[in-house]
Amino acid sequence: MNTPLRITAFAAVLAAAFGTAYGVGGVADPIRTTVEPAAHAGHDRAGESEEGEPDQRADEDGSAPPSGLQISEGGYSLDLETRSVPAAKESEIRFAVRDSAGRKVTDYRREHGKELHLILASRDTATYRHLHPTRDSGGTWSVDAELPAAGDYRLFADFTPAAKGASDLTLGADLAVSGRYRPASPPSVSKVAEVDGYKVALEGGMRPGVSGRLDLTVTKDGRPVTDLQPYLESYGHLVALRSGDMAYLHVHPNGAPGDGKTKPGPTVSFTATAPSGGTYRLFLDFKHQGKVRTASFTVDAGETSKALAGSSTAEESGEHQH
Template sequence: MNTGLKITAFAAALAATFGTAYGVGKGVGPVVADEREVASPHGEHGGGGGHGGKGERGAAATAPGGLQISERGYALDLETPRIKAGERSEVRFSVRDGSGRKVTAYQREHGKELHFIVASRDLIAYRHLHPVRAADGTWSVPVELPKAGGYRAFADFRPAGKGAEGVTLGADLAVSGEYAPAALPPVEATAEVDGYEVTLAGGLRPGVARELRLTVAKGGKPVTDLQPYLGAYGHLVALRSGDLAYLHVHPNDGGPGPEVSFTATAPSSGAYRLFLDFRHEGKVRTAAFTVSVGGHAH
């Protein structure tokens, strides 16, 4: 990952499949927008911009991605529309072009041809997955989701071809089992995960590019040797509460910690869930935050 951006919002609480730990915000006071507006962000874009689409420059927010199953001549075909809670299952899907053919040619973005993210509708469960593509264009990935309910699956990719823009498509995934919805976690400025403390500074404003600064510590000491994950020292995703509008952010230039900086634009006021993936001592961990944009959290 270079200096591109996006963001997604989901939540935490699962100790994980694929070696990823999940943290829930816990601790100090609310996260609100400060005055550090960014006039020239390092490549922010809405979900419709994919991992490297047009719109990576400039402060205006584009329409968020993931709200549509079909966009710009591509459609997400989720061949596994339902799985069982608590069971390891294989999810299969494909991306089809305007003629109905499965897409087999992609541009690699941040080390991958396609990023696949699954989040529960109540924003408590989150998975950032990297599926494998068969020669015929069918993608597959094993996943175990901890709780029943409605989920949203996002395919974030850029098709092959000069000038092709990034696309983020979304489809509903049902997870069967006994369902108990959970409330959105409260707004907090610190998240704890697997012995790490991650502090969020800065905030979001609708239609305005703002800087988000996340500082990683362990045992009260700053972590200064973060390891690259997907080509950068941090990876930020966020979802808007309610419709799960997808944004996806990548960091500004910086060193291996303790601070990782991002620039992002919220498409509207409301509550968002932010997920920071960071790698240290060979393991990827995820710290999650709820933030309020425009004073409306629920």
């Protein structure tokens, strides 16, 4: 995996007014939303310049939408075999990636130790999972997951086919979770997320079309954490989801373990570009003392990018699930 939120207000109003149960029948194909062109969308590879400052260049040719909005791209399609699962019950999710001839893909490039990374997030972004499914010899991927709340979820498959000329892809599809739907409350305003006794402070922000630096500093009991452990070959992984349409960005850190200059904390730095203005949810995965935890934030990617809100996800890793 190389390197990053659909409108929920209407559903929230309906649920509040009618107290409806979220019933699951056939699930339609994902809505193909028209969005602004992306700058470093999906796998955000913007790094630092030779002088150590964020690279300010951004792609502005409008050639592609942000990642995760499409179920098919570049001759590949996401075939989601499991269209719905019940809430609060461990269920198997099955899917495949098919090429332009309809064949299931069985050959991938390994990125950060895995052939494919799977992200699951509810449209209200209250629930987030970073999963690593297994693939059988026929090309079908599967993973067990327990999603706590009913509602609409977005599934993102992040991968690179091994075929010559294939590029990094993030394909998205909708997953319905049945049960009684209760919209989540918005996160409280803060620049600090707390999870399992850890505090993660966010400095910096995101601006449309311009690379910006994000520094996330991890402390515990008031002390800097200077012995972060590599997780999937990095000291941290950052995923950003755009509010409204769930456009996806997966952003990797500046530097890597063992490169001779990157320290194992307390700060993990990223460079990211927002494909447009708006509100984004950021999810940082980090590993310490053998456990993976997720800290989550809300960022307003306006011109000044100063509005920040923070919250936490205290769900620990279990089979790469946080």
